[in-house]
Amino acid sequence: MNLLNETHDPALTSWVPSAQRRDGDFPIQNLPHGVFRRRRGLEGFRGGIAIGDQILDMAVASHMPAFSDEAAGLAALAGRSELNALMAASAAERSALRRQLSRVLREGAPEAAQLRHCLVPQSEVEYAVPAHIGDYTDFFTSLDHCLTLGRQFRPDAPLMPNFKWMPIGYHGRASSIVIDGTPVTRPNGQRPPATPGAAPGFGPTDMLDYELELGAFVGPGNYAGEPIDLADAEAHLFGLCLLNDWSARDLQGWESVPLGPFLSKNFATTVSPWIVTLEALAPYRVAPPRAPDDPAPLPYLAPPAGSAPGGFDIRIEAWIAAAHTPDRLERLSQSSFRHAWWSFAQMLAHHASGGCNLRPGDLLGSGTQSGPGRGEQGCLMELGIHAGQPALLADGTRRAFLENGDRVLLRAHCEADGRPRIGFGECSGVVRAAVPHTIRSQP
Numbered sequence: 001m002n003l004l005n006e007t008h009d010p011a012l013t014s015w016v017p018s019a020q021r022r023d024g025d026f027p028i029q030n031l032p033h034g035v036f037r038r039r040r041g042l043e044g045f046r047g048g049i050a051i052g053d054q055i056l057d058m059a060v061a062s063h064m065p066a067f068s069d070e071a072a073g074l075a076a077l078a079g080r081s082e083l084n085a086l087m088a089a090s091a092a093e094r095s096a097l098r099r100q101l102s103r104v105l106r107e108g109a110p111e112a113a114q115l116r117h118c119l120v121p122q123s124e125v126e127y128a129v130p131a132h133i134g135d136y137t138d139f140f141t142s143l144d145h146c147l148t149l150g151r152q153f154r155p156d157a158p159l160m161p162n163f164k165w166m167p168i169g170y171h172g173r174a175s176s177i178v179i180d181g182t183p184v185t186r187p188n189g190q191r192p193p194a195t196p197g198a199a200p201g202f203g204p205t206d207m208l209d210y211e212l213e214l215g216a217f218v219g220p221g222n223y224a225g226e227p228i229d230l231a232d233a234e235a236h237l238f239g240l241c242l243l244n245d246w247s248a249r250d251l252q253g254w255e256s257v258p259l260g261p262f263l264s265k266n267f268a269t270t271v272s273p274w275i276v277t278l279e280a281l282a283p284y285r286v287a288p289p290r291a292p293d294d295p296a297p298l299p300y301l302a303p304p305a306g307s308a309p310g311g312f313d314i315r316i317e318a319w320i321a322a323a324h325t326p327d328r329l330e331r332l333s334q335s336s337f338r339h340a341w342w343s344f345a346q347m348l349a350h351h352a353s354g355g356c357n358l359r360p361g362d363l364l365g366s367g368t369q370s371g372p373g374r375g376e377q378g379c380l381m382e383l384g385i386h387a388g389q390p391a392l393l394a395d396g397t398r399r400a401f402l403e404n405g406d407r408v409l410l411r412a413h414c415e416a417d418g419r420p421r422i423g424f425g426e427c428s429g430v431v432r433a434a435v436p437h438t439i440r441s442q443p
Contacts, residue, residue, distance in 0.1 A: 003282065003308075004282055004283060005095075005099070006099065006102070007029065007031075007098055007099055007102040007279070007280075008029055008282060008283055009029075010029070010418055010419050010420060012027075012028050012029060012102070012106055012107075013028065013106070013107045014027070014028040014051060014052065014105050014106060014107060015105065015106070015107050015108070015109060015112040015116075016028075016051045016052040016054055016105065016119070017052065018052030018053040018054065019051050019052035019105075020052075021052065021053075022421065023421065024052060024053070024421065024423065025050070025274075025413060025421065025422070025423020025424065025425055026050040026051055026052055026053075026274075026423060026425075027052075027420040027421065027422070028051065028102060028105055028106065029280065029419075029420050029422060030050070030276060030280050030420075030422045030423070031049050031050070031051065031098060031101050031102065031105075031277070031280060032049070032050050032239070032274040032275055032276045032277065032280065032424075032425075033047060033048075033049060033078060033083055033086070033130065033239065033274070033275045033277070034047070034048055034049075034050060034055070034127060034130050034273045034274045034275065035047050035048070035081060035082070035083065035127065035128045035129070035130045035273070036048050036055055036120070036125040036126065036127050036128070036273070037125060037126060037128075038120065038124055038125055038126075039124060039125060039126050040124075044081060045081040045128045046058070046059035046079050046080065046081055047059065047077075047078045047079045047080050047081070047083055047086070047130075048078075048079075048120070049078070049101060050122070050274050050425070051105055051119075053121065053122050053123070054119040054120065054121060054122065055119065055120045055121075055122055055125065056101075056105070056115065056118055056119060057079070057118045057119070057120050058075060058076075058078040058079035059079035059080075060079070060117075060118045061075065061079070061115055061118040062075035062076040062078065062079045064111070064114050064115065064118070065114075066104045066111035066114060066115055067100055067104070068100060070096050070100070071096050071097045071099075071100035071101075074086065074089055074093055074094065074096065074097040075097060075100070077089065078097065081128070082130070082131050082132050082361070083130050083131045083238075083275075083361070084131050084132055084360045084361040085360070086238075087131060087217060087218065087219045087220075087238040087360040087361055088219065088220055088221070088360040089219075089220070090220065090235070091219070091220075091234075091235040094219070094238070094277070094279075095279055098277065098279055098280075126181075127179050127180060127181075127273035128179055128273075129177060129178070129179050129271060130217075130273065130275055131217060131360075131361035132361050133174045133177055133361055133362065133363045134174060134359050134361060134362055135171070135174055135358075135359070135362045135363075136171070136172040136173065136174040136177060136269070136362070136363045136364075136365070137169050137170070137171055137172060137347075137351060137362075137363070137364050137365065138169060138170060138172045138213075138245055138265075138364075138365035138367060139167050139168065139169040139342070139347050139364065139365060139366060139367045140163075140167075140168040140169065140367040140368075141167060141168075141340045141341050141342040141347070141366055141367045141369075142339060142340060142341065142366075142367060142368055142369050142370045142378065143159075143163070143289070143339070143341045144339060144370040144371055144372050144376070144377075145367070145368045145369070145370040145377075145378060145379075145382060146158075146159060146160065146163055147159060148370065148377065148382050148385055148386055149381075149382065149385070151385075152385050163341070164294060164295055164341070165295065165297075165298065166298075166301070166350055167301075167342040167346055167347045167350045167351075169347065169350075169351070169364075169367075170260045170261070172245070172265060172266070172269065172365070173265070173266035173269070174363070176266055176267060176268050176269060177269045177270075177271060177363065178268055178269070178270055178271075178429075179270070179271060179273060180270060180271070180272050180273050180425070180426055180427050180428055180429075181428055181429070182268075182270065182429055183429060183430050183431075183432045184246055184267075184268045184270070184429040184430070184431055184432065185267065185268070185432045185433075185434060185435060186204045186205060186208055186404065186431060186432065186433060186434040187204070187205055187208075187248050187251070187263060187264070187267040187434065188202065188203055188204055188205075188263075188434055188435070188437045189202070189205060189248060189251035189255070189263040189264065190202050190251065190254055190255065190263075191203070191205070191206070191250045191251060191254060192250065192253060192254040200254060202437070203434075203437070204433075204434035205248035205249075205250055205251055205264075205434075206250055206401065207248060207249035207250040207251075207381075207400075207401045208246065208247075208248055208249075208401050208402040208431060209246070209247045209248075209249050209379050209380045209381050209401055209402065210244050210246060210247075210318060210379060210380065210402065210408045210410075211244060211245040211246070211247055211367075211368040211378060211379050212244070212316055212317075212318045212333065212335065212368060212369050212370075212378035212379065212410060213242075213243040213244065213245055213365050213366045213367060213368060213369060213378070214240050214241070214242060214243055214314065214316065214337055214365075214366045214369065214412070215240065215241045215242070215243035215271055215363050215364065215365050215366070216237055216238075216239070216240050216241075216344040216347075216348075216363070216364040216366075217237070217238040217239055217240075217241070217275055217361060217362070217363055218236060218237065218238065218348070218358045218359065218360060218361065218362040218363070218364065219235070219236050219237055219238035219360060220235065220236050220360060221236070221357060221358045221359040221360055221362070222236070222352055222357055222358055223357055224355060224356070224357040225355040225357075226352070226355070226357070227300075227349070227352050227353050227355070228348060228349050228352040228353075228358075229300075229349065230300065230301060230302070230303065230304070230345060230346065230349040231304045231307070233345035233346070233348045233349045234278055234310075234345050236348055236358070237278055237344055237345065237348060238275065238277070238278075238360075239275040239276050239277040239278060239280075240275065240276050240278070240281070240312075240314075240344070240424070241271050241272045241273075241274065241275050241276070241424065241427075242271065242272035242316075242410045242411070242412055242424050242425070242426070242427035243269065243270070243271050243272075243363075243365050243366070243410075243427065244269065244270040244271075244408065244410055244427055244429065245265065245269050245365055245368075246265075246267065246268045246269065246270070246429070247261070247264055247265060247379070248263070248264040248265075248267075249264070249381055249401065251263050251264035252264035252265070268429070269365070270427055270428070270429045271363070271427060272410070272424055272425050272426060272427035273425055274424060274425045276422065276424055280422055281312050281314070281414060281422065282308075283414075283416060283419055284312050284313045284314065284414040284416060284419075284422070285308055285309045285310075285311065285312060285313075286309050286311045286312065286313045286338045287309040287310075287311060288309070288310060288311045288338075288340060288341060288342065288343055289338070289339060289341065297346070300349065300350075300353055301346050301349060301350060310343030310344075310345050310346065311337065311338055311340060311343050312337050312338070312414070313336055313337070313338040313414060313416075314336060314337040314338075314412050314413070314414055314424075315334065315335075315336050315412060315413055315414070315415070316334065316335055316336065316337060316369055316378075316410065316411070316412040317331055317333070317334040317335075317410065317411045317412070318331070318332045318333050318334075318378070318408065318409075318410055319331050319332060319408070319409040319410070319411065320332050320393070320399070320406060320407065320408055320409070321406070321407040321409070322393055322397070322399070322403070322405075322406055323403050323404060323405025323406050323431075324395075324397070324405075325393075325394075325395060326405070326407065328394065329409065330393060330394050332380070332383065332391055332399075333375050333376060333377050333378065333383060334375065334376065335369050335370055335371040335376040335377075335378060336369075336371060337366070337369055337412075339369065339370070339371045339372070339376075340366060340369060344364060344366070347364055347366075348364065351364070368382070370382060374386065374387075380399060380400065380401055380402065381401075384400055402431050403431065404431050404432065404433045405430065405431065406430070406431050407428060407429070407430045407431075408428065408429060408431075409426055409427070409428040410426065410427040410428070411423075411424070411425075411426055411427075412424040
């Protein structure tokens with residue numbers, strides 16, 4: 001668990017001027033990790049820290065005398081092209097690195113003269129997925145999302161009986177996780193039969209959707225057969241990012257029984273470039289929603305007495321630039337991670353409770369994040385159900401599902417009175433047409 005310390009001081013400013021922008025994502029109180037390279041040239045990818053509209057190039061900065069012995073080793077790991085080794089470090093070691101980064105980037109820091117030469121403008125770079133992701137698990141933690149879909153498809157029993165007892169998840173596809181800005185190709189697959197008893201169709205999905213989610217990168221792992229106690233779970237989490245788990249709803253409805261989604265989910269999952277550490281999010285903790293008549297979690301999922309709340313008030317938004325108006329970005333929905341029924345610590349503890357060994361760089365998805373109010377739905381399908389008709393765009397057209405050329409962009413940030421804005425950057429992708437799939441006729 002991360003408590004408030006000197007790095008959270010709202011009065012801190014940086015010698016990087018753009019870090020003081022009130023509407024910026026990356027003040028000195030944030031300091032997220034990512035992997036980048038300049039767009040032009042022959043440079044390799046390496047790790048960096050976002051500060052204002054700049055990146056502190058850790059592959060270069062780690063060789064400067066700016067970092068003390070306590071943090072020098074971790075600073076070198078933060079400059080690698082994949083951050084798995086940094087994620088494997090202990091929470092105390094990662095906290096020491098954050099403290100050192102905060103000190104050398106503060107206004108008046110004597111290290112500023114040497115570190116100015118290690119800054120790279122974010123406008124000049126491209127990003128990579130920041131870790132080698134060995135495994136990916138997507139959860140289903142939004143009660144409002146569950147209820148909206150349940151009322152549509154199971155009106156007599158909209159809430160699954162296990163939802164309030166355990167974090168529900170399924171194993172996703174790690175190889176198709178892509179970075180912000182990567183185009184997403186419309187998937188082919190089987191679609192439900194047009195009439196009962198007929199053969200299913202095959203071809204591009206007609207019901208492509210986005211999902212507004214957060215992702216959590218695993219830090220230190222655990223051995224197979226060894227559970228992770230909930231009290232220790234946050235020490236095994238490195239940080240959070242934005243995540244869009246693109247979904248083909250027609251394929252999903254046909255293939256999901258009995259084993260869950262397959263082609264409807266495995267074609268693309270987009271993550272944002274920057275990983276915001278749990279320590280940076282410490283001032284924005286909230287308790288997960290619970291009513292007095294809700295069941296108490298089983299002991300292995302029950303927060304220890306006196307522990308800090310496990311949820312975070314992260315405001316998350318979905319935007320679209322429609323194919324026919326590519327220069328106009330408009331918001332589809334907004335919600336908050338404060339509505340999540342289960343915390344990431346509970347997701348991780350449940351994941352490991354059966355003996356699963358998690359590894360540094362593994363990714364957990366929160367599932368679609370929705371709230372109870374109008375416009376708080378986390379996907380187009382849910383927006384349409386809630387409103388009784390497809391989402392309305394500014395020019396009067398509607399979107400039941402995504403069309404080729406549509407660009408979806410996710411954003412997220414934390415704000416509180418007297419605190420700086422802590423942002424996550426962006427997570428976007430443009431929908432491309434499906435690749436033609438030739439079906440050979442039977443001999």
